[in-house]
Amino acid sequence: MSNIYVIGHKSPDLDSVVAAISYANLKNKIENTDIYKPVIAGEANKETKYILEKYNVALPEKLDSLAGKKVILVDHNEFAQAQEGIEDAEIVEILDHHKLDFKYSNPIEVIIKPWGASCSIITSLYMQNLVEIEKSMATCMLAAMLVDTVITKSPTCTDIDIELIKHLSGVAEVSSFEDFGMEIFKVRSDISDLSDEEIIKSDFKDFNFKDGKFGIGQVETADLSVFEPREGALLEKMEEMIEQEAYHSVVLFLTDIIKGGSRFLVTSTDEARVEKALGSSLENKRLYIDGIMSRKKQVAPKFSEEFDK
């Protein structure tokens, strides 16, 4: 049997990497095989390396092209966010918690739930199939769920996520998931050794709207002030991306997980319409909006409403 590669989106975040690892593990166990191989679509970000290293889980190898491969897509389903070669891959399954934007010529298994993390869905599948989750795996999955749900504070977090987070905390022997979550967000907040590009790309997604290609990056932080001295340079780098990669707009929003709001940095070929989409005016390409914490539920819909009509 040929290998089936389990892969998350480009600019992989913790949820997409741990989803690939844990889902490949679950499928191998259920089917008593080893054909499911977790891989990643790009350089792992800082907290991903930190968590996998700390809990002794191997970082998957990078797979540069999906062409000619059998693949399971986790944590994404839009081709714009998938690894190169997706058009020439054989997709056998999708497991995701984002909006469905997918057309395919064959009937395939699609598991999509409106929950806070892909790892939440995978946790529930381990439970359904009565497969034990090893402690180190449980800890990594818990970490991914805490990041994706911003320690349960994101509007994307459901009651089911909270229940699963509590369940995994037990398996992982984590006494306070809030403290564990803050530990991860502190790792994230240390940006001193990251380049401007690494900050922008650390959790960055492309959206192909009718009016053009939009790049929307998000950084969640426990300390917004560390970004202040670097905002000018970040904006310059984003401007460069617009020119070199033909974006309509590149937006980076820095989410203060304690205050529960986001500071937007915006570069665009049409700033006025971005202001319209965000419902507020920019000041020197910057803007703070209280209550915004989620790209999926709050930011991307604002842009698609304005630019994907």
Ligand SMILES: [Mn+2]
């Ligand atoms: Mn996710």
